Amino acid sequence: MNELLAILIALAGGLAGGLVGVGGGVLFVPALTIFLGLTQVEGESTSLLMIVIVALVGTIRQRGYGNVRLPDAAVIGLLSPLGVLVGVVVANEVSERVLELSFAALALFIAFGLVRRALSAPT
Amino acid sequence: MAPDPALPSHRMLRLAAIGTLAGAFSGLFGVGGGTIIVPLLIFWFGYGERLATGTSLAAIVLIGLLGALAQGGLYGNVHLGTALWLSIPAVFGVIAGTAIQQRIPQRAVSLLFAALLVAIAIELVLR
Numbered sequence: 001m002n003e004l005l006a007i008l009i010a011l012a013g014g015l016a017g018g019l020v021g022v023g024g025g026v027l028f029v030p031a032l033t034i035f036l037g038l039t040q041v042e043g044e045s046t047s048l049l050m051i052v053i054v055a056l057v058g059t060i061r062q063r064g065y066g067n068v069r070l071p072d073a074a075v076i077g078l079l080s081p082l083g084v085l086v087g088v089v090v091a092n093e094v095s096e097r098v099l100e101l102s103f104a105a106l107a108l109f110i111a112f113g114l115v116r117r118a119l120s121a122p123t
Numbered sequence: 124m125a126p127d128p129a130l131p132s133h134r135m136l137r138l139a140a141i142g143t144l145a146g147a148f149s150g151l152f153g154v155g156g157g158t159i160i161v162p163l164l165i166f167w168f169g170y171g172e173r174l175a176t177g178t179s180l181a182a183i184v185l186i187g188l189l190g191a192l193a194q195g196g197l198y199g200n201v202h203l204g205t206a207l208w209l210s211i212p213a214v215f216g217v218i219a220g221t222a223i224q225q226r227i228p229q230r231a232v233s234l235l236f237a238a239l240l241v242a243i244a245i246e247l248v249l250r
Contacts, residue, residue: 007212014213018220020236021176022157023183024213026243036205045200052187053210054217058180061221067177072168075135076142076160076178077185083146084190091151103152104244110162111237111244117165118233 006035014054018061023051137167145186156186158243161236172232173224 009031013024025047032043062068091099141163145156157179164175224232 006209010209011212011216014216014218015220015223016216016239017157017180017213018217018222019176019224020157020232020239021161021179022239023180023187024217026239028209028213031209032202032205036209038202038205042200042202046202046206048187048191049201049203049206050210050213052184052191053206054213055180055183055187057214058217058221059177059184061218062173062177062180065173065177065221065225067173068181069174069178070181072138072164073178073181074185075138076145076156076182077189079139079142080146080149080156080182080186081189083143083148084150085146086143087147087150090147099151100247100250103148104247107158107240107244107247111240113166114162114233114237114240118230118237 002035006031009035010050017054018058021058023055025051134168137163141167142182145182149186149190152247157183158240162240165233172229172236176224176232 009027010024013027013031016022016027017024025044028047028050029040029043032038032046033040038046059068059073063070141160144163145159148159149156157176160179160182161172161175164170164178165172168175170178
């Protein structure tokens with residue numbers, strides 16, 4: 001039963017990844033920790049490998065559809081470790097709760113922008 | 124790189140900013156960089172939703188690989204067998220998701236993304 005739920009959540013994570021271009025870790029981690037009994041660290045590490053596999057297949061499919069700009073992706077991907085360092089510094093300076101609430105506010109702000117744009121753009 | 128007459132240095136700076144932010148947010152919140160990459164490619168570069176999500180997936184491959192390397196093979200915390208078998212339904216999902224995405228209006232992708240962001244915001248507040 002737990003395995004079946006994990007499979008369904010993994011399927012949903014992949015589906016979300018393909019639809020909106022995220023890795024799916026938001027769903028993979030709970031599938032691994034809640035339903036397959038991995039610890040949080042094990043779940044996040046294992047999820048990372050799944051994200052690479054899923055994103056790779058998604059990239060190949062999207063490239064087939066003509067929807068990938070590889071040079072842009074390379075710049076973004078290669079500079080991300082710099083961001084991880086920035087994140088570590090920030091995490092040591094600011095309380096975790098403040099960070100979570102800030103990011104929640106930012107997510108809502110971005111969501112609002114996307115909705116406004118989607119409802120006004122003639123695409 | 125494809126010819127882009129519009130301010131290549133600004134373009135590069137913005138891409139660098141997206142990469143740095145994606146790394147920072149994934150390090151801070153454990154949410155994938157895609158949450159940041161997709162909207163910024165749309166807002167800053169005027170990418171269509173399909174191009175933004177496709178390019179985001181390609182960047183995530185690199186971010187994930189670099190993350191795994193940085194953690195030194197993840198200290199043996201990866202359950203390899205579990206990752207591989209659970210990736211099978213996930214891969215079916217991503218193939219279906221990309222196929223569906225080609226058949227729905229791009230603005231619908233934006234609305235789905237906005238719904239995902241609201242869900243993440245709620246999860247962060249309740250954490």
